[in-house]
Amino acid sequence: MDLKIGIIGLKPGWKIILDQQGLNYEAVELNKKLSPNQYSVLIVDDHKTTKNNILHYLEMGGSILFSSKAYAQVFDKKIRSVRKKYLLSDQESMFSSIGLIDISNRIAIPKKANIKLIDSGLQVYSGKYKKGSFFVIPIDINKEILNMNACRRKFNADRMELPSxxxxxxxKGKIRKLLVYILQKLHYERNLPFIHKITIPDYQGLFIFRIDTDFCSKDEADAIYRLCEKHNIKATWFLDTQDKSKLEEYFSKLKGQELGLHCFKHKVFDNYNDNDKNIKRGIYNLKESNISQKGFAAPFGDWNKYLDCSLQKNNFSYSSEFVPSYDDLPFFPYSNSKFSKVLQIPIHPISPGRLRRSHFSDTEKIKYYKDIIKKRITEKDPIIIYHHPHHKMLKVIDAIFSHINSLGIPNLTMSEYASWWKKRVKTKTDISYNNGYITFRNLDRKINFLIYKDNMISCLQPKAKLLFSNIEFTKNNLLKREKNIASMRKYHWRDLLYNYESWRSRKNR
Ligand SMILES: [Zn+2]
Structure with a gap:
């Protein structure tokens, strides 16, 4: 049978998540009769859905992930709409490692339904119907994933005062993880393996170091460059472009680094013309200095549809901000009813400068990044962090680079990762599972797959035919739920101060 997810109600938000994760899926029409052999799992997120076809699929042993509205429609239940700012996974549930999920819309909870509450904090339910199994999620996936609003958030660390x-x-990254865990379980319910494309080129890991130059001096930039040379790190530099002599005499001469555009004026505007003018002036100065750029990183990690429109017109291959998402995988943002052509590469948004503002000592800063690195490796996600040369903190950067190299983690530039990612998106491999064999069709040997069974994982190069019992699995470690979670969303007077500071710095430049 095909290891493929069928989705009823394929909206852009779902497409973003399924593509990020590299899952095989296709949209299923509302009125089609479905057999469990056609789809390993169905996602049903359309509350106008045809009841009998869905029940038939379950009855025959299929697995379904329902939105609560779709579940209520199929099983004639009512739902209760509840206002929540965030959901927090239970300490002892199968989703405990997820921790805190910030959301922006009301959630919908099934009423008087005879189904099992799997996680009371996340309000995830599961149930059985004849031979089939299902999960019910309360979150409006499409609305949450397409939300492009920004706000100040505190990030977790092993101490009282938290950076923000x-x-x-x-x-969004956490919402994706929740869905992936559920899809995994639903495959296991049918004794099927769960398989998706790897999210980084090398199973060992991926380290990307981003530098926003922010009007630093040549000496400040050079101190960081020398650390990159010392540790053999190819960093990705996003340049401020007002000072042409600095571009010509210094940045254009850097060896083995990627150069991209940060800004002319250090600002993102709320309209197309000003953004486009600013970007064009930056590109012009880079060109005059013999620098060619593929990527862009906006001042303050800001993003809006006008900026995206200008980035598309100016042929950027990718951009990297933290308003579309953070601690997440690359994706093509959706606005103005279409997907952008510019790949968004989210990063971990807390820079050493933010840690210093929250009074971290150097030892605490190094520990903070070591923890982030460990988390990303455990989750098989890329490690992408950033820095400003005028913040110096060379000891911290030196320690991070040493740590990365001691772990043997491969390093790429953002543009290398972006072009690998675009190839990955285009590879459409069909996978099926019959009589203990996995078969890959239209395979691309350069894109590996991750295969899961129970709490085990294996990374493998696709082959035409593969005996499942021959695959060597290792333990798939999950994160422990973060401590200190309660204080993360508690208001602190410093939040007000930091908001004032960032308002002032946006105004001044
Ligand atoms: Zn900047």
């Missing part, structure tokens, strides 16, 4: 930054209002 203005980032995406919704923790």
């Amino acid at each position: 930054e203005i980032v995406a209002q919704v923790s």
Whole structure:
């Protein structure tokens, strides 16, 4: 049978998540009769859905992930709409590692339904219907994933005072993880393996170091460059472009680094013309200095549809901000009823400068990044962090680079990762599972797959035919739920101060 997810109600938000994760899926029409052999799992997020076809699929042993509205429609239940700013996974549930999910819309909870509450904090339910199994999620996936609002969020650390930054209002990376865990379970319910494309080129990990130059001096930039040379790190530099002599005499001469555009004026505007003018002036100065750029990173990690429109017109291959998302995988943002052509590469948004503002000592800063690195490796996600040369903190950067190299984590520039990612998106491999064999069709040997069974994982190069019992699995470690979670969303007077500071710095430049 095909290891493929069928989705009824394929909206852009779902497409973003399924593509990020590299899952095989296709949109299913509302009125089609479905057999469990056609789809390993169905996602049903359309409350006008045809009841009998869905029940038939379940009855025959299929697995379904329902939105609560779709579930209520199929099983004749009512739902209760509840206002929540965030959801917090239970300490002892199968989703405990997810922790805190910030959301922006009301959630919908099934009423008087005879189904099992799997996680009371996340309000995830599961149930059985004849031979089939299903899960019910309360979150409006499409609305949350397409939300592009920003707000200040505190980030977790092993101490009282927490760092914060203005980032995406919704923790989209966490929502994706929740869905992936559920899809995994639903495959296991049918004794099927769960398979998706790897999210980084090398199973060992991926380290990307982004530098926003922010009007630093040549000496400040050079101190960071020398650390990159010392540790053999190819960093990705996003340049401020007002000072042409600095571009010509210094940046254009850097070896083995990627150069991209940060800004002319250090600002993102709320209209197309000013953004486009600013970007064009930056590109012009880079060109005059013999620098060619593929990527862009906006001042303050800001993003809006006008900026995106200008980036598309000016042929950028990718951009990297933290308002569309953070701690997440690359994706093509959706606005004005279409997908952008510019790949968004989210990063971890807390820079050493933000840690210093929250009074971290150097030892605490290094520990903070070591923890982030460990988390990303455990989750098989890219490690992408950033820095400003005028903040110096060379000891911290030196320690981070040493740590990365001691772990043997491969390093790429953002543009290398972006072009790998675009190839990955285009590879459409069909996978099926019959009599203990996995078959890959239209395979691309350069894109590996991750295969999961129970709490085990394996990374493998696709082959035409593969005996499942021959695959060597290792333990798939999950994160422990973060401590200190309660204080993350508690208001602190410093939040007000930091908001004032960021308002002032946006005004001044
Ligand atoms: Zn900047």
